[in-house]
Amino acid sequence: MRGHxxxxxxxxxxxxxxxxxxxxxxxxxxxxxxxxxxxSRGIIMVxxxxxGIEALGAEEYxxxxxxxxxxxxxxxxxxxxxxxxxxxxGRKLAEIEAREAKGQ
Amino acid sequence: xxxxxxxxxxxxxxxxxxxEDTPSTYYQRLEEAVRELLIAKGIFTGExxxxxxxxxxxxxxVLGGKVVARAWVDPxxxxxxxxxxxxxxxxxGIPMDTTKLVVVENTPAVxxxxxxxxxxxxxxxxxxLPPDWYKSRNYRSRTVREPRAVLAEFGTQxxxxxxVRVHDSTADMRYLVLPMRPxxxxxxxxxxxxxxxxxxxxxxxxxxxxxxxxxx
Numbered sequence: 208m209r210g211h212x213x214x215x216x217x218x219x220x221x222x223x224x225x226x227x228x229x230x231x232x233x234x235x236x237x238x239x240x241x242x243x244x245x246x247s248r249g250i251i252m253v254x255x256x257x258x259g260i261e262a263l264g265a266e267e268y269x270x271x272x273x274x275x276x277x278x279x280x281x282x283x284x285x286x287x288x289x290x291x292x293x294x295x296x297g298r299k300l301a302e303i304e305a306r307e308a309k310g311q
Numbered sequence: 312x313x314x315x316x317x318x319x320x321x322x323x324x325x326x327x328x329x330x331e332d333t334p335s336t337y338y339q340r341l342e343e344a345v346r347e348l349l350i351a352k353g354i355f356t357g358e359x360x361x362x363x364x365x366x367x368x369x370x371x372x373v374l375g376g377k378v379v380a381r382a383w384v385d386p387x388x389x390x391x392x393x394x395x396x397x398x399x400x401x402x403x404g405i406p407m408d409t410t411k412l413v414v415v416e417n418t419p420a421v422x423x424x425x426x427x428x429x430x431x432x433x434x435x436x437x438x439x440l441p442p443d444w445y446k447s448r449n450y451r452s453r454t455v456r457e458p459r460a461v462l463a464e465f466g467t468q469x470x471x472x473x474x475v476r477v478h479d480s481t482a483d484m485r486y487l488v489l490p491m492r493p494x495x496x497x498x499x500x501x502x503x504x505x506x507x508x509x510x511x512x513x514x515x516x517x518x519x520x521x522x523x524x525x526x527x
Contacts, residue, residue: 215428219452222464225443232339238363242355253482257430273446275338282345291348299344
């Protein structure tokens with residue numbers, strides 16, 4: 208069966224010549240993958256990133272922006288490989304939210 | 312301050328919103344969380360992140376333009392570029408890392424276009440980060456089926472007899488189009504030629520800029 212990401216040849220609308228300057232957080236997501244996939248580490252390779260993106264349901268795939276898909280896939284890969292745990296991640300997210308609430 | 316002035320009381324200008332002032336989204340916090348956890352675990356350092364971002368900033372279509380201009384003026388270089396793209400761009404100090412670069416040449420009979428139907432694979436070391444439209448559903452879906460219609464949306468009309476070849480990139484193999492050298496550029500220097508080479512002409516959705524009109 209054709210995956211949702213596999214859109215080559217399907218009918219679609221006109222190509223809008225859109226450009227945008229990448230936001231700093233988007234470039235940092237990219238940097239995470241570059242570092243994780245570097246041959247000195249080999250923690251998440253590009254094909255694994257893609258499998259993680261393709262595993263998002265069709266609805267999530269369309270709802271998330273490009274780098275949102277990336278960070279979700281990177282996170283899921285790290286959890287699956289046991290590089291980070293859900294507990295650690297939950298605590299860290301709570302810490303970041305608390306930090307932001309205090310305006311830091 | 313004059314009492315009859317419209318602005319009698321010292322008014323505060325609305326604060327200029329900084330990126331940090333807008334509330335972050337869940338996904339932005341996720342990036343921050345993952346990055347901080349990986350740094351804390353010693354998988355990489357904050358300096359590694361900064362250096363990687365600097366490399367991205369140094370990658371742009373200017374590099375691709377240099378490669379194309381060299382191929383236009385140096386037939387031996389062009390032969391090496393078409394034979395092994397990765398090795399030939401490394402000669403000019405552009406590392407391709409682990410991805411293989413395949414350079415496809417436009418001729419009067421053949422026009423090449425690159426796409427990544429499955430995601431967004433792009434020859435970043437020579438072109439930088441891809442434009443949004445390259446990653447869009449519409450470009451990815453249609454370029455492989457009706458490339459001429461897509462090219463027309465970029466204002467590019469090719470003669471009927473030209474064969475259009477579409478190259479679908481992969482994670483490990485990236486394509487770069489070597490556009491045809493514009494007519495009337497015979498006397499131009501390599502550096503000036505490089506300025507005629509646009510990003511879109513190296514993706515294949517358009518042609519290089521025309522030779523500048525010089526005074527007689």
